[in-house]
Amino acid sequence: MYFNIGKRIxxxxxxxLFIIKKYVHNRxxxxxxxxxxxxxxxxxxWFIIAIFLIFDKTYRLIGNSIILTLFIGTIVGEGIIKxxxxxxxxxxxxxxxxxxxxxxxxxxxxxxxxxxxxAAAEMLSLYFVQYRLLxxxxxxxxxxxxxxxxxxxxxxxxxxxxxxxxxxxxxxFILQExxxxxxxxxxxxx
Numbered sequence: 212m213y214f215n216i217g218k219r220i221x222x223x224x225x226x227x228l229f230i231i232k233k234y235v236h237n238r239x240x241x242x243x244x245x246x247x248x249x250x251x252x253x254x255x256x257w258f259i260i261a262i263f264l265i266f267d268k269t270y271r272l273i274g275n276s277i278i279l280t281l282f283i284g285t286i287v288g289e290g291i292i293k294x295x296x297x298x299x300x301x302x303x304x305x306x307x308x309x310x311x312x313x314x315x316x317x318x319x320x321x322x323x324x325x326x327x328x329x330a331a332a333e334m335l336s337l338y339f340v341q342y343r344l345l346x347x348x349x350x351x352x353x354x355x356x357x358x359x360x361x362x363x364x365x366x367x368x369x370x371x372x373x374x375x376x377x378x379x380x381x382x383x384f385i386l387q388e389x390x391x392x393x394x395x396x397x398x399x400x401x
Contacts, residue, residue, distance in 0.1 A: 220366055299319060326378075354371065
């Protein structure tokens, strides 16, 4: 049964990558997509936004929430899941793909760029609802760039999206309910 599901997932992933290669690839996106993916390296764009928020006392908690979300998401995605699943990247299986970015050395599942982007975008959206479309569009472009550059499968990106949004919602809930503050108050009483 597992083998049959695995074959279906591989078929879906390869079909989507084929469609992107055949109908989306062009010389303009060959220039743009490496730049877009670069903004997602180690959550660069999201860290920059968080730092700007931290410098403003009014938004310091939001900036710290974003950094916490990126940190937890990295531990879950890069530290635990990638090293458990150990999925080979599509660029490591095919030599015919003309890539415009250095070959990543880590595993493929889940997409770390997608995970961190949607985790940060969701956290920002929870606080700044009016800019949700902007944040999600940036995250979507970063995720799409990972497929375009043939460094992730679609299911890697889907998993990164789901894990990222889940991490941000859990952290937001914990911060809103005051569990962190209660822990530190309890710890000071001991």
